[in-house]
Amino acid sequence: MAISILVVDDSPMARKMLIKALPAHWNVKITQAGNGKEAIAEFRAGKVDLMFLDLTMPEMDGYQTLEAMRNEGLKCVVIVVSADIQPIAQERVLKAGAAAFIKKPVDIQKLEPILRQFGLLE
Amino acid sequence: MLTKDQRDALQEIANIGMGQAGEVIARVLNEFVTLSIPRVLILKPNLIAPALQRIVNSEAVSAVRQAFHGNLRGEALVLFGAQRCNDLAGLMGYEEKIDHATEMEILLDISNILVGACLGGIAKQVNADIGFSAPSLMADHVPVNEILKISDVSWECALLLEVNFKLEKLSFACHLIILMPENELKTFAGKIDRFMEAF
Numbered sequence: 537m538a539i540s541i542l543v544v545d546d547s548p549m550a551r552k553m554l555i556k557a558l559p560a561h562w563n564v565k566i567t568q569a570g571n572g573k574e575a576i577a578e579f580r581a582g583k584v585d586l587m588f589l590d591l592t593m594p595e596m597d598g599y600q601t602l603e604a605m606r607n608e609g610l611k612c613v614v615i616v617v618s619a620d621i622q623p624i625a626q627e628r629v630l631k632a633g634a635a636a637f638i639k640k641p642v643d644i645q646k647l648e649p650i651l652r653q654f655g656l657l658e
Numbered sequence: 659m660l661t662k663d664q665r666d667a668l669q670e671i672a673n674i675g676m677g678q679a680g681e682v683i684a685r686v687l688n689e690f691v692t693l694s695i696p697r698v699l700i701l702k703p704n705l706i707a708p709a710l711q712r713i714v715n716s717e718a719v720s721a722v723r724q725a726f727h728g729n730l731r732g733e734a735l736v737l738f739g740a741q742r743c744n745d746l747a748g749l750m751g752y753e754e755k756i757d758h759a760t761e762m763e764i765l766l767d768i769s770n771i772l773v774g775a776c777l778g779g780i781a782k783q784v785n786a787d788i789g790f791s792a793p794s795l796m797a798d799h800v801p802v803n804e805i806l807k808i809s810d811v812s813w814e815c816a817l818l819l820e821v822n823f824k825l826e827k828l829s830f831a832c833h834l835i836i837l838m839p840e841n842e843l844k845t846f847a848g849k850i851d852r853f854m855e856a857f
Contacts, residue, residue, distance in 0.1 A: 553670070620693055
């Protein structure tokens with residue numbers, strides 16, 4: 537069964553870079569959102585197994601998105617993918633419910649071990 | 659001058675460069691840095707001053723300039739609003755109230771770190787080798803619209819790439835502006851295209 541992935545980033549280029557970095561031949565269904573508000577709406581509309589979440593976004597940023605998900609009880613594996621590489625940013629998102637943090641630019645070498653860690657990739 | 663895709667790619671490239679610069683500043687000051695979404699504008703010279711006014715939101719600014727050269731050429735400006743860096747002095751280890759010369763020294767240090775990390779990050783992603791001149795104080799508490807007269811901008815249009823850094827706990831913010839003349843912008847656009855081809 538395909539894994540439902542939601543890629544959340546205000547930059548279409550960043551979303552493209554992330555999707556390109558996903559493992560080849562991985563059985564996934566990909567949906568995209570441009571900010572946290574759109575992500576929450578996508579989440580409410582359907583199933584999400586894995587979310588790739590940027591932090592710096594208009595309308596609703598990554599931190600606010602994690603908070604909204606917690607308040608609404610929306611659960612999935614959240615991997616934050618951000619250019620904000622301050623250790624405090626990483627601590628905050630992990631505390632807010634993210635499963636992992638990946639520094640931009642993302643590539644398969646950074647991604648694969650984390651996907652395996654959460655049983656999303658054999 | 660830049661297509662929508664090129665602008666989007668540049669915004670993401672700048673975002674990564676800005677993140678690297680933010681991390682260095684956070685480490686130096688031991689404070690969390692709030693980052694903005696980078697903005698990419700192509701402007702005629704007469705529109706740059708109003709754009710800077712909007713960005714800085716302060717009547718008077720201090721500015722540090724630092725030229726970069728190599729595969730890409732242009733000028734980086736770091737603008738500081740009226741608050742400038744009195745609050746930073748303590749974070750940087752100064753125990754007493756600082757004098758004007760020391761304050762200017764801090765502005766130069768902060769600018770040098772920001773420009774090196776941010777532009778270095780951008781250049782690395784587009785596979786460009788660049789070097790930097792020493793930073794110099796360009797303006798000390800002057801009206802924003804005076805800045806470009808001092809910088810002698812003589813090109814037809816320029817890339818204005820704006821990133822903002824704000825300390826979470828202190829009332830300090832600065833703005834990094836990257837200005838590139840039209841011919842350099844064409845070179846940069848070619849490098850952005852090659853960056854995009856990988857995706």
